[in-house]
Amino acid sequence: MTTTTNERAGAHNARLILINTTQDLAREMRDIGVAPEGAAIMVPKGVFRVIRLERVPLRAAILIKEEMLSKGGEAAVSDAVASLSTDTTDVLIMGTVRALRRAADGLSRQPFGLRDIAREIREVLDAAEAQSQPRTLTLREHTLELGKKTYIMGIVNVTPDSFSDGGQHATTQAAVDHARRLIDEGADIIDIGGESTRPGAEAVPVDEELARVIPVVERLVPDIPVPISVDTYKAEVAESALAAGAHMVNDISALRLDMRLGEVVAQAGVPVVLMHMRGLPRNMQENPHYDSVIGEILAFLRDAVARAESCGIRREGIIIDPGIGFGKTVAHNLEILRRLGEFRSLGLPILVGTSRKSLIGKVLGLPTSQRLEGTAATVALAVASGADIVRVHDVRYMARVARMADAIVRGGAACAD
Ligand code: PT1
Numbered sequence: 001m002t003t004t005t006n007e008r009a010g011a012h013n014a015r016l017i018l019i020n021t022t023q024d025l026a027r028e029m030r031d032i033g034v035a036p037e038g039a040a041i042m043v044p045k046g047v048f049r050v051i052r053l054e055r056v057p058l059r060a061a062i063l064i065k066e067e068m069l070s071k072g073g074e075a076a077v078s079d080a081v082a083s084l085s086t087d088t089t090d091v092l093i094m095g096t097v098r099a100l101r102r103a104a105d106g107l108s109r110q111p112f113g114l115r116d117i118a119r120e121i122r123e124v125l126d127a128a129e130a131q132s133q134p135r136t137l138t139l140r141e142h143t144l145e146l147g148k149k150t151y152i153m154g155i156v157n158v159t160p161d162s163f164s165d166g167g168q169h170a171t172t173q174a175a176v177d178h179a180r181r182l183i184d185e186g187a188d189i190i191d192i193g194g195e196s197t198r199p200g201a202e203a204v205p206v207d208e209e210l211a212r213v214i215p216v217v218e219r220l221v222p223d224i225p226v227p228i229s230v231d232t233y234k235a236e237v238a239e240s241a242l243a244a245g246a247h248m249v250n251d252i253s254a255l256r257l258d259m260r261l262g263e264v265v266a267q268a269g270v271p272v273v274l275m276h277m278r279g280l281p282r283n284m285q286e287n288p289h290y291d292s293v294i295g296e297i298l299a300f301l302r303d304a305v306a307r308a309e310s311c312g313i314r315r316e317g318i319i320i321d322p323g324i325g326f327g328k329t330v331a332h333n334l335e336i337l338r339r340l341g342e343f344r345s346l347g348l349p350i351l352v353g354t355s356r357k358s359l360i361g362k363v364l365g366l367p368t369s370q371r372l373e374g375t376a377a378t379v380a381l382a383v384a385s386g387a388d389i390v391r392v393h394d395v396r397y398m399a400r401v402a403r404m405a406d407a408i409v410r411g412g413a414a415c416a417d
Pocket of ligand 1: 197198199231250251252273275321323324325326351352353354356357358359391
């Protein structure tokens, strides 16, 4: 018997539509010919979101519950609220974008800190929309159009043990050659670092770091077509690198280890990467513990962003990074990668560095030299979660992985057919 479309087969072909952003739903409505005026009204009713709020005072939590229910949503609170055995509770508010925005409007007129809670809710909803809007990152004379593709940051380590023991000149030359090769292979940014930050690594004295990094920056700046990032937490190194023409600072300490770094970055007007780390590279893997890994990293990054802004760094120049491998167990790292999209709550570009890291070694049981495919899996999934920049060693291969993943995730705008 031939298969015809009949009632038993499902004459109406009912199917689930996956919606991440209001844009996805707007596209689906356009597809069935919904009038634009109608779509504008209906789209906010068709996208459902869950927002978690921490440490909400009881009186505020009760009003949030009431407000959410009255707008057709819900709010879940701790069981301890009913028994009044707690002062605060975390709250999960759930509803359509429309219900959440209307609830925020209602809450913004109420006491008990609800005005600030309403602002936070609106910020998260706005951030969820902003991700699909194009933004630009300005790095002096270079601009990167974020959202268009995932940018490849190629790693250049200027550490003598990485190369021959032919002294400073040989080390500089090897790093410069390596950077040039990464650019040929498709690097969009070159990240130059003079101090290893892998687990157990010791700090390098500032003079030594300067002697390693600055000659490489000086040689590359007039010579290469891509922006140069300097991987340092030391103000003095960043200052010299920026004076030599570097375009960005990548700080694994999120401005915590050298109080002058924020000022140096603000003065130069370049972008900065603020990364989460628990402890210091020397001791960060000693028993890492989190009650809520995503919540704690997000809170840390929020704080770091506020600190950066208070130094005069503009928000448009801030990139956040959850710091894969920096004071985290394998389970923590996997959860961060699985839930990477939640970091979009801050509305800032996201950088991720997984390249050849021990989390891959532990999952696959393979040494550093055998972590290419594992790295590829993390890069593809990071792209799917909305990463803007991936920091990698194997640029030739990861540029292909990211380009393929971008074609799927971002709709293949950048590829010929
Ligand atoms: C990173 C990063 C970095 N990683 C940014 N900068 C390193 N912004 C250096 C391991 O577990 O992720 N983001 N700069 C390298 N650090 C590590 C950490 C290397 C952990 C290896 C491991 O193997």
